[in-house]
Amino acid sequence: MMGDIHFTSYMALLPELYLAVATLLLLLYGVYRSPRVDTPMVLLGLLIVAITGACVFHCFKGTQLVMNGMLITDAFSTLAKYLLLMGTALTLLLSADWLRENGGKPFECVMLMLFSTLGMMLMVSAADLLTLYLALEMSSLSLYVLAAFDRDHAKSSEAGLKYFVLGALASGMLLFGISLVYGFAGTTNFSALSTLFTGSHDVVSRGVIVGLILVIIGFCFKVSAVPFHMWTPDVYEGSPTPVTAFFATAPKVAAFALLARLLMQPFGALAGQWQQVIIFVSVASMIVGALAAIMQTNIKRLLAYSSIGHAGFMLMGLAAANEAGVQAMLIYLGVYIFMSAGAFGCVLLMRRQGHYIEDIRELAGMSQTHPASAFVLAVFMFSMAGIPPLAGFFGKLYVIWAAVGAHLVWLAIIGVITSVISGFYYIKIVKLMYFDDPKPAFDNDSSLLLRAAIAISATVTLLFFIIPTPLVEQAKAAAEALLK
Amino acid sequence: MLTALILMPLLGALIIMLFVRGDGEHAAGEARYVALFTTCLTFFVSLAAWIGFDGSTANFQFIEKHEWFTGFNISYSLGIDGISLFLLLLTTFLMPICILCSWESIQHRVRAFMACFLILESMVIGVFCALDAVMFYLFFEGMLIPMYLIIGIWGGKQRIYAAYKFFLYAFAGSVLFLVAVLYLYFSFGTTSIPDLIKLAPTLPLSVQKWLFLAMLASFAVKVPMWPVHTWLPDAHVQAPTAGSVILAGILLKMGGYGFLRFSLPMLPLASHYFAPLIFGLSVVAVIYTSLVALMQQDMKKLIAYSSVAHMGFVTIGIFTFNIQGLDGAMVQMISHGLVSGALFLCVGVVYDRLHTREIARYGGVVNIMPKYAVIFMFFTLASVGLPSTSGFVGEFLVLLGAYHTNTWVAFLATSGVVLGAAYMLWLYRRVVFGEVVHDDVRNMHEMNTREMTFFIPIVLLVLWIGLYPKPYFSAMEASVKQLVAQSAVGVKP
Numbered sequence: 012m013m014g015d016i017h018f019t020s021y022m023a024l025l026p027e028l029y030l031a032v033a034t035l036l037l038l039l040y041g042v043y044r045s046p047r048v049d050t051p052m053v054l055l056g057l058l059i060v061a062i063t064g065a066c067v068f069h070c071f072k073g074t075q076l077v078m079n080g081m082l083i084t085d086a087f088s089t090l091a092k093y094l095l096l097m098g099t100a101l102t103l104l105l106s107a108d109w110l111r112e113n114g115g116k117p118f119e120c121v122m123l124m125l126f127s128t129l130g131m132m133l134m135v136s137a138a139d140l141l142t143l144y145l146a147l148e149m150s151s152l153s154l155y156v157l158a159a160f161d162r163d164h165a166k167s168s169e170a171g172l173k174y175f176v177l178g179a180l181a182s183g184m185l186l187f188g189i190s191l192v193y194g195f196a197g198t199t200n201f202s203a204l205s206t207l208f209t210g211s212h213d214v215v216s217r218g219v220i221v222g223l224i225l226v227i228i229g230f231c232f233k234v235s236a237v238p239f240h241m242w243t244p245d246v247y248e249g250s251p252t253p254v255t256a257f258f259a260t261a262p263k264v265a266a267f268a269l270l271a272r273l274l275m276q277p278f279g280a281l282a283g284q285w286q287q288v289i290i291f292v293s294v295a296s297m298i299v300g301a302l303a304a305i306m307q308t309n310i311k312r313l314l315a316y317s318s319i320g321h322a323g324f325m326l327m328g329l330a331a332a333n334e335a336g337v338q339a340m341l342i343y344l345g346v347y348i349f350m351s352a353g354a355f356g357c358v359l360l361m362r363r364q365g366h367y368i369e370d371i372r373e374l375a376g377m378s379q380t381h382p383a384s385a386f387v388l389a390v391f392m393f394s395m396a397g398i399p400p401l402a403g404f405f406g407k408l409y410v411i412w413a414a415v416g417a418h419l420v421w422l423a424i425i426g427v428i429t430s431v432i433s434g435f436y437y438i439k440i441v442k443l444m445y446f447d448d449p450k451p452a453f454d455n456d457s458s459l460l461l462r463a464a465i466a467i468s469a470t471v472t473l474l475f476f477i478i479p480t481p482l483v484e485q486a487k488a489a490a491e492a493l494l495k
Numbered sequence: 496m497l498t499a500l501i502l503m504p505l506l507g508a509l510i511i512m513l514f515v516r517g518d519g520e521h522a523a524g525e526a527r528y529v530a531l532f533t534t535c536l537t538f539f540v541s542l543a544a545w546i547g548f549d550g551s552t553a554n555f556q557f558i559e560k561h562e563w564f565t566g567f568n569i570s571y572s573l574g575i576d577g578i579s580l581f582l583l584l585l586t587t588f589l590m591p592i593c594i595l596c597s598w599e600s601i602q603h604r605v606r607a608f609m610a611c612f613l614i615l616e617s618m619v620i621g622v623f624c625a626l627d628a629v630m631f632y633l634f635f636e637g638m639l640i641p642m643y644l645i646i647g648i649w650g651g652k653q654r655i656y657a658a659y660k661f662f663l664y665a666f667a668g669s670v671l672f673l674v675a676v677l678y679l680y681f682s683f684g685t686t687s688i689p690d691l692i693k694l695a696p697t698l699p700l701s702v703q704k705w706l707f708l709a710m711l712a713s714f715a716v717k718v719p720m721w722p723v724h725t726w727l728p729d730a731h732v733q734a735p736t737a738g739s740v741i742l743a744g745i746l747l748k749m750g751g752y753g754f755l756r757f758s759l760p761m762l763p764l765a766s767h768y769f770a771p772l773i774f775g776l777s778v779v780a781v782i783y784t785s786l787v788a789l790m791q792q793d794m795k796k797l798i799a800y801s802s803v804a805h806m807g808f809v810t811i812g813i814f815t816f817n818i819q820g821l822d823g824a825m826v827q828m829i830s831h832g833l834v835s836g837a838l839f840l841c842v843g844v845v846y847d848r849l850h851t852r853e854i855a856r857y858g859g860v861v862n863i864m865p866k867y868a869v870i871f872m873f874f875t876l877a878s879v880g881l882p883s884t885s886g887f888v889g890e891f892l893v894l895l896g897a898y899h900t901n902t903w904v905a906f907l908a909t910s911g912v913v914l915g916a917a918y919m920l921w922l923y924r925r926v927v928f929g930e931v932v933h934d935d936v937r938n939m940h941e942m943n944t945r946e947m948t949f950f951i952p953i954v955l956l957v958l959w960i961g962l963y964p965k966p967y968f969s970a971m972e973a974s975v976k977q978l979v980a981q982s983a984v985g986v987k988p
Contacts, residue, residue: 434666
């Protein structure tokens with residue numbers, strides 16, 4: 012049993028180990044040198060993320076089980092790690108201004124982001140229900156604290172508390188589901204579960220199904236899918252904007268990747284049981300995301316509902332329950348982190364005399380006061396609406412493609428209809444910026460780092476259609492590895 | 496060559512956005528000249544495509560094909576045949592005219608305007624050249640962004656409402672087209688248009704019906720057919736003159752082109768099945784919107800409704816499935832693009848002087864602007880379908896084709912021609928003839944050289960098509976014949 016613990020198998024864990032050690036070293040640097048965030052600290056954080064990415068690249072050698080089958084690295088987890096590290100890096104870049112303002116935020120903020128990223132990396136590698144739960148909690152606990160990071164603001168504290176209470180409830184359900192699955196199946200290991208269910212669909216007990224549903228519910232909380240989305244608008248609105256940007260990128264990738272692995276690997280043979288649940292959640296998310304956002308005037312709430320709608324689209328890929336579906340979901344995720352990070356970057360530009368502004372009406376006439384910023388925000392909005400040739404269109408194209416391929420044509424039709432409805436509020440923002448009379452200009456002192464984050468996101472969103480192959484091919488390889 | 500056609504305007508737009516700096520009159524002037532130069536150059540290159548075009552074959556020509564989305568069989572492929580050639584030429588021909596007509600009427604944010612127009616041109620050229628359904632969709636939908644901005648930023652008082660309506664109508668229609676395309680992909684494993692034309696007609700009628708309806712949703716909004724035409728009057732009235740010209744001249748043709756490129760050859764059974772429905776809607780469009788046009792007080796709105804009626808002839812012609820009807824539909828599309836575009840320019844000319852489009856505010860213009868009266872007269876008659884103008888050729892052929900298929904349709908559509916004469920001539924009488932009653936009309940000045948410059952080529956072209964259409968027919972003959980054959984695949988006589 013203990014025989015396969017040897018050095019090479021730990022090599023596959025190098026990225027996680029490196030990230031853990033490096034973050035702890037950065038913590039020491041923070042304690043001894045700079046208790047407040049300064050530029051070197053942000054840059055060091057970025058460097059750590061970049062080196063971790065390099066380690067992920069270096070350590071990927073086909074599918075490998077590590078630590079007695081508790082963790083796994085394969086093409087799927089590798090791509091998910093790239094994406095979530097990208098999300099973290101973009102968030103770090105665009106939080107730079109916020110982190111350094113008023114002499115710098117407490118340095119723990121950067122640590123929490125990195126520790127949360129570590130948890131997420133373990134999440135996407137989880138190959139056992141226990142590691143799944145531990146990794147999820149590791150990342151979530153950091154996120155709870157981050158949500159409440161502006162502790163002098165009531166809204167931020169409220170967001171943190173709300174997120175914590177509801178998140179804990181979701182974790183409870185998840186854990187209960189896991190215990191049911193364990194109780195009825197007798198194992199928590201993914202491959203063992205998979206073997207157990209394959210070829211025996213008629214004898215799967217009710218307990219496993221109930222457990223599975225509870226686990227799915229737990230994940231629906233994490234990816235903010237309807238009907239478990241209630242926390243999203245409040246937490247998105249209350250948390251400091253860079254933290255919201257973080258919520259909208261890396262944790263989304265991790266939760267979706269983990270959900271995909273869970274449904275496709277151990278419970279792959281039970282697709283007939285969970286598919287309808289995912290279809291329902293997907294449809295509900297798309298509809299709520301499209302309708303509820305129309306009346307929003309706070310841009311962060313608007314983006315929160317928009318993220319619910321996008322979650323619905325990604326779940327549509329998952330609902331197809333095949334390789335094309337997983338590939339589509341990964342492409343959508345890859346595109347979405349750039350659109351989302353870019354959009355939040357633009358929200359961070361909305362400042363007057365150092366105060367952040369969140370009312371969308373204040374965007375009026377931005378095309379005349381800040382032509383470049385208005386242009387990129389318009390690009391993100393059209394992209395989220397799914398207008399070609401921007402990147403968001405291709406995300407939608409692939410999930411709809413997968414749904415049609417899985418004979419879910421009506422699901423695809425609901426998807427395109429909701430995307431038209433949501434088009435309304437995306438173009439409303441463009442209308443405000445381009446058609447209305449200008450309001451006073453925003454502050455023009457944003458740093459190079461923030462601008463770089465927005466520029467990277469905009470470039471990817473705008474030019475994805477020229478060289479789509481890298482992401483598409485990687486996603487294909489990942490999906491193949493997952494369904495092997 | 497086709498890639499160059501798509502990229503040239505895009506390059507022009509980039510130059511304007513990146514290298515023309517500042518907001519002053521100087522920068523605006525530079526932007527105008529760059530745009531004019533680019534569009535003229537694009538026009539000459541497209542002329543070269545016509546000269547190099549081989550009219551004896553129905554195959555796609557100037558084909559370019561490159562891998563794009565590997566593994567999904569979406570390729571970057573371009574090509575034109577006799578049908579798309581003339582719509583392409585129409586586009587490149589009207590664009591420099593649009594730039595010229597906005598020379599003075601657009602005064603704020605000139606750089607952005609010119610950039611939007613050039614991007615729009617490249618998208619429209621892409622639509623007519625694309626030989627891959629996903630690429631077609633990409634351009635078809637991508638053109639919403641610049642058009643939305645053109646209506647919304649430089650439009651009239653109700654521009655925001657009109658821009659929303661335009662965007663959401665077009666978006667809602669086209670997404671269903673996308674689902675249909677994906678369905679075809681899963682049936683045949685390709686999105687290439689020439690391949691789908693070969694393969695798709697084998698689908699059973701029950702499937703074809705659904706696909707046809709999904710595509711109809713998209714093309715009917717663009718044409719626009721009654722009852723989804725309501726975005727058009729708003730968009731036309733609110734858009735700046737150049738925007739109206741492009742809407743009427745080119746964007747509406749994308750709907751007709753869609754029918755010719757997708758519905759007819761790919762879904763022949765369903766096309767025949769739904770032909771009576773299309774005839775019904777078209778006849779309603781011809782008669783009802785003509786009646787509505789009679790009642791309009793706003794010049795642009797009147798011409799907008801007349802567009803719906805004229806496009807009704809196009810859809811009738813397309814669904815006759817015979818050579819006369821299809822030839823007629825093609826000529827009618829080109830003719831309508833030129834004539835209604837020119838009519839919007841005519842409105843633009845007086846609007847620039849008086850800043851109102853209300854018919855009652857004019858009257859007696861002939862006494863002040865005789866040259867303008869002649870030009871306006873010419874296009875009014877062309878719109879009515881006077882023999883020797885292009886409008887006559889189109890309407891006559893469509894009616895001839897319809898007469899072969901369905902006498903009642905031909906009869907009812909002909910009544911639309913009479914109504915068309917009524918509202919157009921009445922409009923002309925009210926604006927141009929009579930006594931000058933308003934003082935500000937007296938102060939209007941005659942058209943200047945720039946304005947004459949953009950009318951003369953259209954006049955010549957309309958006369959050319961009206962008097963000697965043979966070069967056009969001979970270039971599209973093979974393609975139309977093939978289309979007739981394709982649209983009869985599997986149909987029981």
